[in-house]
Amino acid sequence: MRRIWLAIRVFFLVLFRREVAEAVEAALEGRAAPPRAPVAPAEVQTPKGPAPAKAPQRSEALTLLAALQREARFVDFVEEPLDDYTDAQVGAAARDVHRNCRAVLQRLFAPQPLLGDAEGSEVEVPRGFDPGRYRLVGQVTGEPPFRGRLAHPGWEAAKCDVPSWSGGKSAVKVIAPAEVEL
Amino acid sequence: MATQYVIGIDLGTTNCVLAYAPLVSDVPEVRLLDIPQLVAAGTIESRQSLPSFLYLASPHETTGGALDLPWATGQTFAVGEYARRQGAEVPDRTVVAAKSWLCHSRVDRHQPILPWGAPGEVSKISPVTATQRYLEHLLGAWRAAMPDAPIAQQRVVLTVPASFDAAARELTREAALAAGLPDDFVLLEEPQAAVYAWLAAPGERWRRDLGVGDRLLVCDVGGGTTDLTLVGVTEEAGELQLQRIAVGNHLLVGGDNMDLALAHFVAGLFAEQGMQLDPWQSVALWHSCRAAKEALLAPADSTQSRATHPVSVLGRGRKLIGGTVTVEVERQAVSDLLMEGFFPRSRIDELPARQRVSGFREIGLPFEADTAVTRHLAAFLGAHAGEADQEAVRPSHVLFNGGVFKAEPFRRRLLDVLGEWFGAGEDAPRALAGEHDLDCAAAKGAAYYGWAKQAGGVRIRGGTARAYYVGIETAGLAVPGAPRPLRALCVVPFGMEEGTEADVPGGEIGLVVGEPAHFRFFSSPTRKEDRPGDMLAHWSPDELAETDPLEATLPLDEAIDEPYVPVTFRSRITELGVFELWCVSTQSNKQWKLEFSVREEGQGAE
Numbered sequence: 001m002r003r004i005w006l007a008i009r010v011f012f013l014v015l016f017r018r019e020v021a022e023a024v025e026a027a028l029e030g031r032a033a034p035p036r037a038p039v040a041p042a043e044v045q046t047p048k049g050p051a052p053a054k055a056p057q058r059s060e061a062l063t064l065l066a067a068l069q070r071e072a073r074f075v076d077f078v079e080e081p082l083d084d085y086t087d088a089q090v091g092a093a094a095r096d097v098h099r100n101c102r103a104v105l106q107r108l109f110a111p112q113p114l115l116g117d118a119e120g121s122e123v124e125v126p127r128g129f130d131p132g133r134y135r136l137v138g139q140v141t142g143e144p145p146f147r148g149r150l151a152h153p154g155w156e157a158a159k160c161d162v163p164s165w166s167g168g169k170s171a172v173k174v175i176a177p178a179e180v181e182l
Numbered sequence: 183m184a185t186q187y188v189i190g191i192d193l194g195t196t197n198c199v200l201a202y203a204p205l206v207s208d209v210p211e212v213r214l215l216d217i218p219q220l221v222a223a224g225t226i227e228s229r230q231s232l233p234s235f236l237y238l239a240s241p242h243e244t245t246g247g248a249l250d251l252p253w254a255t256g257q258t259f260a261v262g263e264y265a266r267r268q269g270a271e272v273p274d275r276t277v278v279a280a281k282s283w284l285c286h287s288r289v290d291r292h293q294p295i296l297p298w299g300a301p302g303e304v305s306k307i308s309p310v311t312a313t314q315r316y317l318e319h320l321l322g323a324w325r326a327a328m329p330d331a332p333i334a335q336q337r338v339v340l341t342v343p344a345s346f347d348a349a350a351r352e353l354t355r356e357a358a359l360a361a362g363l364p365d366d367f368v369l370l371e372e373p374q375a376a377v378y379a380w381l382a383a384p385g386e387r388w389r390r391d392l393g394v395g396d397r398l399l400v401c402d403v404g405g406g407t408t409d410l411t412l413v414g415v416t417e418e419a420g421e422l423q424l425q426r427i428a429v430g431n432h433l434l435v436g437g438d439n440m441d442l443a444l445a446h447f448v449a450g451l452f453a454e455q456g457m458q459l460d461p462w463q464s465v466a467l468w469h470s471c472r473a474a475k476e477a478l479l480a481p482a483d484s485t486q487s488r489a490t491h492p493v494s495v496l497g498r499g500r501k502l503i504g505g506t507v508t509v510e511v512e513r514q515a516v517s518d519l520l521m522e523g524f525f526p527r528s529r530i531d532e533l534p535a536r537q538r539v540s541g542f543r544e545i546g547l548p549f550e551a552d553t554a555v556t557r558h559l560a561a562f563l564g565a566h567a568g569e570a571d572q573e574a575v576r577p578s579h580v581l582f583n584g585g586v587f588k589a590e591p592f593r594r595r596l597l598d599v600l601g602e603w604f605g606a607g608e609d610a611p612r613a614l615a616g617e618h619d620l621d622c623a624a625a626k627g628a629a630y631y632g633w634a635k636q637a638g639g640v641r642i643r644g645g646t647a648r649a650y651y652v653g654i655e656t657a658g659l660a661v662p663g664a665p666r667p668l669r670a671l672c673v674v675p676f677g678m679e680e681g682t683e684a685d686v687p688g689g690e691i692g693l694v695v696g697e698p699a700h701f702r703f704f705s706s707p708t709r710k711e712d713r714p715g716d717m718l719a720h721w722s723p724d725e726l727a728e729t730d731p732l733e734a735t736l737p738l739d740e741a742i743d744e745p746y747v748p749v750t751f752r753s754r755i756t757e758l759g760v761f762e763l764w765c766v767s768t769q770s771n772k773q774w775k776l777e778f779s780v781r782e783e784g785q786g787a788e
Contacts, residue, residue, distance in 0.1 A: 085503050171224070
């Protein structure tokens with residue numbers, strides 16, 4: 001009984017929703033569904049009462065950018081054309097921007113090398129490795145485990161503590177407020 | 183619900199930290215609580231510490247809940263990192279160093295006086311209220327993170343400077359209870375907490391590192407204050423015991439002085455090049471100097487570092503690179519400035535320079551006139567010299583605490599100076615081994631102390647760090663124009679233990695019924711031999727310091743015929759370390775508690 005009902009649902013979902021159709025096609029061919037944002041199942045979309053007035057949300061990426069600008073003047077630095085300045089001038093500013101950017105990254109992400117091995121040393125890429133953790137370059141042939149020279153040990157965030165933001169609608173995209181001296 | 187955690191709170195002059203540990207565990211597992219706080223309007227970030235700054239926003243800035251916290255809406259002020267940042271650019275609305283005001287007996291600490299010197303439009307708050315706000319924030323963070331462990335049921339240990347006198351402790355207590363700390367929270371001296379943090383290391387290491395007769399100097403130089411304490415190692419029934427021997431005076435000199443001195447010096451270098459910094463640039467320079475301090479202090483002779491190090495002030499506005507100004511700062515000059523200014527190689531008999539007293543001294547905080555920590559240290563060690571010591575008590579070990587000592591050159595210099603005083607080589611006082619978390623040791627140690635109290639770990643015995651005296655005017659013929667001679671009656675001896683009380687013999691006085699009776703009140707960190715009932719006729723200003731007066735009123739409706747009641751004093755130190763002084767009628771057994779009248783200006787304070 002359950003399977004009959006499922007079949008009917010799948011029939012209509014495949015007909016009307018492209019992402020379901022793709023997933024079913026993938027399942028029939030025996031490969032994993034293409035990675036994508038999870039889609040809420042149809043039955044969740046039952047109408048509810050009026051949604052409560054929600055505070056405007058914004059992307060964590062913008063909040064991170066705001067933190068880098070606030071503490072390290074990152075946006076000012078990158079947005080400024082370098083053509084008119086000598087290397088010494090750029091270097092003088094870069095030293096401070098660099099130090100403060102690093103402080104932000106350390107505090108929010110604490111980046112660590114993905115592999116503990118020294119650059120240039122020989123490392124093994126295990127069987128069944130996650131391609132998100134290893135990028136193979138050069139002559140890639142044969143079957144893992146692979147052996148190779150570590151060109152870059154990679155980075156991994158030990159944490160992800162981006163600040164939370166709660167502001168007004170007109171400030172959703174603000175990276176840095178205008179400063180007015182009274 | 184039973185008590186689950188012990189919570190250690192370090193209420194610092196510039197930073198607050200909260201550590202906690204599960205009470206029921208075989209080994210202490212001390213952790214730090216991340217404290218969500220505003221880092222900008224409408225932006226909340228969790229940090230390990232809460233800067234002790236409070237920003238009183240103008241009404242226009244609070245619209246839309248810009249200062250709201252996850253646990254509090256409609257906020258009109260901000261505490262923490264955002265307030266610290268605002269402090270530099272909007273000083274009139276930012277409360278700083280409330281803790282130092284708390285122990286400043288020349289002002290009424292219940293009155294809204296902070297930010298000091300703010301214009302009338304700003305609704306100021308009192309030092310006590312500011313302290314309460316910091317604690318409320320910490321407790322809010324706790325409730326949000328630990329909804330199943332209500333604060334009222336946890337064991338809380340709050341640290342205070344060892345140099346806080348009884349009145350400042352009472353005010354801290356008042357603020358803490360108002361903020362919602364449980365009634366039975368305990369006050370612990372900060373340098374002791376730092377020692378507990380070191381004791382917390384596994385394996386009873388301290389028993390190997392310390393032996394009978396050793397004396398441990400705790401040198402705590404924080405952002406705004408310097409706190410000195412001496413802990414001795416004794417033996418009792420074959421067991422090593424730790425005993426707090428002495429604490430220093432409250433010294434208002436710390437890392438902020440160094441950053442400011444450095445900024446001032448670098449501003450002079452800019453001026454030499456014809457660049458006058460505007461107020462905004464000066465603030466930015468202060469931050470740059472704070473960040474560059476350690477790089478600047480790196481020894482100039484080491485091969486990898488150049489003789490100079492650049493210090494920059496970034497351009498304001500969007501023209502960041504174009505507006506940046508830079509000077510090359512000589513490392514040697516910085517070393518001279520900070521080393522010789524704050525840790526000079528002074529002699530052991532060299533005492534801190536005194537401020538010349540002018541007739542019109544501003545009331546503000548009594549910052550130290552002499553910034554040399556080494557000279558203050560010499561005065562402290564000299565004041566507590568025992569009979570066995572030559573001219574100063576000789577510490578065998580040093581425990582550093584406070585952010586200033588993150589700079590290794592300062593630690594080395596202090597040890598060098600101690601070596602010059604007490605002999606170098608084997609005999610030289612040496613730093614305690616082990617990892618030291620200079621920023622969070624007090625909070626962690628406070629949590630460990632609470633745990634050790636339950637689990638039976640080693641404890642530092644100490645009792646009161648001072649002896650206390652009540653001023654008694656002598657009876658006798660009045661001499662026109664001359665005040666009656668004042669004597670000091672000892673009511674609490676040095677080292678009086680928690681949970682004990684003492685009846686003060688002699689010193690019977692008459693209390694007038696229905697009128698408030700005032701007593702001048704004195705304390706001494708150095709007079710260790712005085713017993714309760716001892717009456718001092720003479721003392722030097724160095725020995726006894728006057729603090730807030732005490733006050734008691736005998737209600738009129740008592741069944742008393744006489745216009746006055748003869749009383750004697752009874753002092754008590756509660757289990758929680760709270761000082762109480764009572765007047766006991768010699769006729770009935772009635773007693774009345776004396777309260778600090780911090781509402782009045784300390785009379786006759788120097």
